[in-house]
Amino acid sequence: MGVISSYRLRLQRKRWLIRAFRKRRELRSVTDRTGSIGPGAVLAFTTLRNERKRLPYFFRYYRALGVDHFLMVDNGSDDGTREYLEQQPDVSLWSTTKSYKRSRFGVDWLNWLQRKYAHGHWSLVVDVDEFFIYPFCDTRNIKALTDWLDASSIKSFAAMLVDMYPRGPIDAHPYSAGQNPFEIASWFDSGNYTISRNHRFGNLWIQGGPRMRAFFSDRPERAPALNKIPLVKWHRSYAYVSSTHMLLPRGLNLVYDEWGGEKASGCLLHAKFLDTFTEKATEELTRRQHYANSHEYHAYHSRLKDRPDLWNKWSEQYINWRQLEIMGLMSKGNWA
């Protein structure tokens, strides 16, 4: 990496920060409980829209994990999401009706909130359908992880997106509020992920899983990226570049070992394929607010008419993090 390209990345990072600063005007504070954020608190950042049904379990899961405060941006929900969030004692809520797409899919909004509130904290950026798991998450809470990362001078932690799906058609089992989504969508693909390196930002680019084989088998290059770096010891000069796939400065993207070893990593279990998905896919098509002209949703929509079954005999049923570690989807690294 030469001086010039690294300077370019620096400029780019500044640009994203300026953009985040400008986009702050789009956010209107609904409830601000950020005063209760103590030193060492682990913060979760989320953008969402019409996810009322998913929220009870989302909070149950992350509170049990040890997340101290949730900073959320509500993008024009009309299903009671906002009212629900206002009542949560550990949620600070902002709302906006501005374009999700023009805030680069929420990244600008969250970059701003993180810059303002997450400096010096461990910050976890997740969607409401993403459930963070990491080595020993069944016996150690997230502070054990962040303490260990601090002690190891590690600033960012990778967690690949693992798409979970039910057996049978996606809409066959209705999901009810408060339910663990993985009671329904308990299956995943264990070994069909392809990885390449993004030399510019230094991150890995991972694609694959059921979405690639079912929706993009003829055009794999368009399959969605699954690499994510959701947990970062935030500094106000950091910025996410595109979703949580990569950040700047680029050193934060080096969450993998290049010399044959394994760094510690986790997974984000992705409860996307529930019965709510069909409805969501249709809605997103008309809103046209998703990445790359929502081509992903076009692909889903054209297939969803045939009520596809993502399950096959090689699907694995989720048990715990140890299973994912044995399969090589995540690693304990040298945490024992």
Next chain:
Amino acid sequence: MSVTFLMLVHTALDRATAVARHWALSGCPVVIHVDKAVRRADYRGFVAGLSDLDNVKFSARHRVEWGTWSLVAATQAAAETALSAFPASRHVYLASGSCLPLRPVQHLRDYLAGRPRTDFIESVTTADVPWTVGGLDRERFTLRFPFAWKRQRHLFDFYVNLQRRAGFKRRIPPGLVPHLGSQWWCLTRQTLTAILSDPERPAYDAYFRRVWIPDESYFQTLVRLHSENIESRSLTLSKFDFQGKPHIFYDDHLQLLRRSDCFVARKIWPQAERLYSSFLSNDPTVTKNAEPNPGKIDRLFSKAVERRTRGRSGLCMQSRFPNPGWENGKTCARFSVFEGFSDLFEDFETWLSKAAGGRVHGHLFHPERVEFAADEAIYNGGLCDSAAVRDYNPCGFLTSLIWNTRGERQCFQFGPRDQQEIGTFLASDPNAQISVITGAWAVRLFRTSGNFAFIRREAAALQRIETQHLDVLRAPHTRARVRIWSMADFVQNPMEPLQIIIDEIAPRGRRRLTEAPRMVDLTGFGQFLQDLKNQGMQPYLMGDFPVGDDPETQPRDRRRPYLVK
């Protein structure tokens, strides 16, 4: 007769309070050094919390920085306080605020009472320690280290390099032989007194002040001058990872710690509620009265280090993506590639899976679709048969396949009609067993009827592709196990090479091949090649097939393979 504990404390004061209280109430005096960086209010609260115990003392406070002299100074101060304040105790045990006693204090006292003149301190000469970080072992004692490694890394490195380049060497005080070891020791009163009251101490202190990480070498070196009986091991269970920082114990280590029979463990995560509540008791049933045996824990942590430094061979994932050449094995298991066999033999796949076991695929790199065994559309791990997905990252596809099917030998067919990109990868992988019958691709052309001009063009193209592929396989840096026969040679005597290959695939189940795969009818093949030649193309990869002298498709006498059972 008791043992005095020295406690170096800088964080998690509440846990330190609990441990100090436990020791003090069990009859062991405790001297605590609290880092000066701890805020005054916190310090006062800490002292007040232990003020009801008259066998707890606090020593003069130093500002402690990792890797510097300050830690030794703090230890010295605490040790001096301990020796003068508690004259009855025979041993002094150095511990930290994140230490946790695993066994009843009475066990430790009995253990030490049985060994009244033994100093428990790990003390090893620099030449023999594997754990040094940053390549600094002997140089710890011969260079100067005025900068803090954690805060001033650039200055630290710069100054080290400068001294190296300038050839600078410090003189080690005469009589000292540098030794290293864990900083958590348990020394006898005599030894500790001798070290602290040595007339040369100012000179030694001045020297160690500029040694790197003196807390791992000061007492470890000086004890060699004064001790009569050194047992070179630490009574504190403390494991270090590959970066030299201590492994941390959590609630889920409870059983492991219990079974280790060690006296004290470090370092405990301050929020490990279950560990603190289970071990801070003097319940004698907690552990057997056995010699400390940290073997299980050693294995756990050395496996963790191994995973971090070497990883799992043949695995590519989000946190392991080795640079070329650093894979420790590109794939995770051996596999076999057969080139030309399925052209020359009828139903070769079925025969092979019977003869060798394992999983036999068709042409995995077929341009139209991945031919998985049994014609499956989706295979282990969810790999799909889409050629586009496979060609998107052929090497990744193959490593995934081999990884997903670990424990089962994979075999597949390959040839010049397939996607060739994988060729160099195959050649460079020591796990690949590649067997090639050159020119066998012509058999299928020979058996098709059609426009001969087209066949001739096709033959020329395939021959070119295979020649290039063979060049790769024959290159000097090829790491795969490659065997190449010309088709003519192979047809003469197919059983012997087949036996060699099968033996290599399934060495344990060595059995003589009884049934040969059925070769296709080659009557007229010589004439076919001659026709190609007549059309101006030179088919050379097949070897020599004279016109009219067609090979026998089934060997007449079934010759015994080389192997006699």
